[in-house]
Amino acid sequence: MPDKIYTIPINEAFERADGCPVCAIYDDMESKELSRILGAAMMEPDVRIETNRKGFCVRHYGLMYKGKNRLSLALMLETHLDELRKKAFRGFSRSFAKDVGPLSDILASCYLCERVEGFMDKMYQNLCWLYEHDRGFSLKLKAQPYFCLPHYEALLRAAFRHLSRSAAADFANTVETIEKDYLETLSGDVKWFCKKFDYRFKDEDWKNSKDAVERAIYILSGKKDL
Numbered sequence: 001m002p003d004k005i006y007t008i009p010i011n012e013a014f015e016r017a018d019g020c021p022v023c024a025i026y027d028d029m030e031s032k033e034l035s036r037i038l039g040a041a042m043m044e045p046d047v048r049i050e051t052n053r054k055g056f057c058v059r060h061y062g063l064m065y066k067g068k069n070r071l072s073l074a075l076m077l078e079t080h081l082d083e084l085r086k087k088a089f090r091g092f093s094r095s096f097a098k099d100v101g102p103l104s105d106i107l108a109s110c111y112l113c114e115r116v117e118g119f120m121d122k123m124y125q126n127l128c129w130l131y132e133h134d135r136g137f138s139l140k141l142k143a144q145p146y147f148c149l150p151h152y153e154a155l156l157r158a159a160f161r162h163l164s165r166s167a168a169a170d171f172a173n174t175v176e177t178i179e180k181d182y183l184e185t186l187s188g189d190v191k192w193f194c195k196k197f198d199y200r201f202k203d204e205d206w207k208n209s210k211d212a213v214e215r216a217i218y219i220l221s222g223k224k225d226l
Contacts, residue, residue: 006126014140021144022151023222029119033112034060038069042076050111051076052083057110124158131159132167142174146182148222183219190216 009028013021041047056064064073088103130137147155152175159171189212195201196209218224 006122007130010123010127010130011137011140014137014144017140017143017145020146020148020151020222022155023148023224025123026116026120026151029123030063030112030116033115034063034067037076037112038064038067038072042072048076048079052079053106054109054111054114055080055084055106057113060110060112120154124154125162127155128158128162128171131171132163138174141171142178144178146178146219147175148219149179150222152179186212186215186219 009025010021013024013028016024037047037051042051067073084103084106088106131141155175156172159168163171189207189209192207193209193212196204196206
């Protein structure tokens, strides 16, 4: 049984029932990690070794740049650039004969992505435990309006990895029903949005289609801040 402290955020996110609950969990974890890395953790030797080695993805560079502690970001960039200068350049003939090597590894890695994904892996395990052992949580799952497609797929993978065969099948049927119903509604909203640009429908009500494009992009990508 997972510690209660690890199931509280899951229950809270699923109690909202106002969007993809897994996105809510991810966003909360990401926000906490961003605050941590721009705060005291930035000076921890073990953390700096990892940030020097891995760097960050473009999304997390952007979020840190928008944060309030520009000095912390600059200090991490200072030592990360030193690390990159030492390891990334091997000369043209060696770099491109087979692969780019260290430079490719650095550009493909992100300290924050790996931290948050590690937390998410544990979250999926705890979520599956709740589904199988907590009747109240299974009812919360069924009450969700939708899941973004990236997290819908992640939930299915987690279910078949962490649940018994019968429980995984029931879980999959539940989330599939939710997703199919929402996508049918969303598809209708997008179709109506398109029709509104036809002069024959210009005086008709927009119904629920004004933000259909934004909602479609979000359900497909899991990203609200494109």
